[in-house]
Amino acid sequence: MTTPSPSGKESPVLQALQSLLDAEHAAVYGYGVVGAKSEGAAKAQARTAYDAHRARRDEIERLITGQGGQPRAAAPAYTLPFAVDTAADASRLAVYLEDGVAAHLVDLVAASGGDQRISAAKWLQQTAVEGARWRGASIAFPGLPERAAPGGTAAGPGAPSAPPAGSTAKSGASHTGSGQPS
Amino acid sequence: MRDAGPTRRTVLTGLGALVAVGLGATACTSDDSSGPTPAQRKADDEIRERAKQASASLLDRYDAVIAAHPDLGGRLRPYADEVGLHLTAFGGTRTPPPVSTPPGESVPADPKAALADLASREQRGADGRLVDLPAATPELARVLASVSACQFVHAQNLGSAA
Numbered sequence: 039m040t041t042p043s044p045s046g047k048e049s050p051v052l053q054a055l056q057s058l059l060d061a062e063h064a065a066v067y068g069y070g071v072v073g074a075k076s077e078g079a080a081k082a083q084a085r086t087a088y089d090a091h092r093a094r095r096d097e098i099e100r101l102i103t104g105q106g107g108q109p110r111a112a113a114p115a116y117t118l119p120f121a122v123d124t125a126a127d128a129s130r131l132a133v134y135l136e137d138g139v140a141a142h143l144v145d146l147v148a149a150s151g152g153d154q155r156i157s158a159a160k161w162l163q164q165t166a167v168e169g170a171r172w173r174g175a176s177i178a179f180p181g182l183p184e185r186a187a188p189g190g191t192a193a194g195p196g197a198p199s200a201p202p203a204g205s206t207a208k209s210g211a212s213h214t215g216s217g218q219p220s
Numbered sequence: 221m222r223d224a225g226p227t228r229r230t231v232l233t234g235l236g237a238l239v240a241v242g243l244g245a246t247a248c249t250s251d252d253s254s255g256p257t258p259a260q261r262k263a264d265d266e267i268r269e270r271a272k273q274a275s276a277s278l279l280d281r282y283d284a285v286i287a288a289h290p291d292l293g294g295r296l297r298p299y300a301d302e303v304g305l306h307l308t309a310f311g312g313t314r315t316p317p318p319v320s321t322p323p324g325e326s327v328p329a330d331p332k333a334a335l336a337d338l339a340s341r342e343q344r345g346a347d348g349r350l351v352d353l354p355a356a357t358p359e360l361a362r363v364l365a366s367v368s369a370c371q372f373v374h375a376q377n378l379g380s381a382a
Contacts, residue, residue, distance in 0.1 A: 140369075147365040148358035155353055159365040163346065166369035167376055176377065178302040180369040182362065185309070 052107045054149035055098055058142040062095040063112035068135045071118065075128035084132065087168055091139075094161065101154075129172050136169035140181035256357045264360050267352040268310050271364065274345050275307035279314065281341055285334050288327040292334070295381075299342075299374050306367045336382035342375035 048056065069091060073084035099109040122131050143165060146158040166180035179185040256264065282300035286293045304314045328334045349368035356364055 144362050144365060147353070148362050152354050155361065155365075156350060159350055159353055159368055162365050162369040163372040166373050170373045170377070176299065176302060176370060176373045178305040178370055179309075179363075179366045180373070182366045185366075187305075 048107060049105075050149040051146075051154070052102065052105055054142070054146040055102050055105070056107065056110050058139070058146055059095065059098045059102065059110055061139045061142040062091055062098060063110075064116060065091040065135045065139050066095055067112070067116045068118070068131055071122055072128045072132045072135075075122055076125050080125060080129065083171065084128070087132065090164070090168070132172040133169060136165050136172065137181075137183070140165045140169060141183055144181035260357050263355050264357050267356050267360060267364070270352065271349060271367065272307060272310040272312040274348055275303055275310060275367075276312055276315075278341055278345055279303050279307060281338065284327050285338060288329075289331050289334055292331060296338070299378070302370055302374070306370070309363055309367070332382050335378050339375045339378035339382055342371045342378060346371035346375060 066088065069084055069088035073081055073088060076084050102109045118131065119134055120127070120130070122128055140162060143158050143162040147155050147162065150158060162181055166176075169180060170176045178187065279300060282296055282303060286296055286300070307314055328337055346368045349364045349371070353361055353364050353368075
């Protein structure tokens with residue numbers, strides 16, 4: 039009745055939801071760090087984002103359960119992609135988290151259809167707003183790292199010139215990609 | 221602090237999910253696709269054409285506003301450039317700014333009103349791409365959703381500045 043597929047393999051939509059859930063788990067953890075290292079308005083912003091990602095995590099868990107899947111749990115521990123010592127590091131981590139979630143949302147858009155696709159696209163809008171807030175600039179293609187301009191297209195005057203966190207990890211991480219057992 | 225072996229594995233199972241999938245975003249979507257049917261391809265072409273027209277006319281609008289309000293140029297040019305990238309992504313080419321504003325499309329004299337007008341056009345663009353989303357093939361849907369999100373950001377930022 040609730041078996042996702044005869045082979046036991048999850049459907050593409052369910053796989054995309056599970057991957058998004060992994061990213062949201064990581065984002066919830068990551069925003070705890072962002073909040074701890076931020077000050078003033080940024081701290082409040084981190085708190086709001088933390089709550090938003092928790093709420094979305096819960097909603098995705100409900101969606102997975104509703105489709106007969108078993109929501110994957112958060113990892114017992116996470117290692118940050120770079121050292122987060124200062125408020126600037128914390129902002130950079132927030133950008134990293136939003137960019138990562140955005141890419142998963144685009145995957146969900148591709149894998150799903152109808153209303154679920156629209157919902158994913160609307161989440162992407164919210165994620166892009168949050169990412170732009172932390173980045174201090176908008177980007178042309180949120181969630182599409184393959185179209186990311188090196189250095190960005192619309193960096194504000196006050197934006198740091200460092201490349202987005204995702205791009206530095208690109209060459210290494212693409213070879214460790216998940217889901218390709220040999 | 222340098223990560224030892226076990227810690228590195230934690231990266232791959234934890235935040236590594238962000239790293240790996242965030243960068244290999246197309247990995248899990250093209251498994252069993254046997255390619256779009258002619259009907260789907262035709263639908264995609266129509267959707268792409270609509271998006272192209274919308275981006276082109278929005279870009280013209282940016283050019284007109286910047287021409288009328290040079291002081292806003294520094295602020296608006298990055299957004300216009302991003303809309304130009306959207307236009308290219310949908311198969312269009314960017315043409316030089318028109319010398320004069322088309323009739324019936326006059327730019328508000330008040331800068332705040334001009335920004336508000338651009339904000340609502342960006343919002344209409346963001347909504348328009350969502351409308352076409354369900355009928356698009358997965359690859360085009362990715363771009364539509366991304367462009368919609370970018371335009372949504374533009375609309376929010378311009379709206380709060382207006």
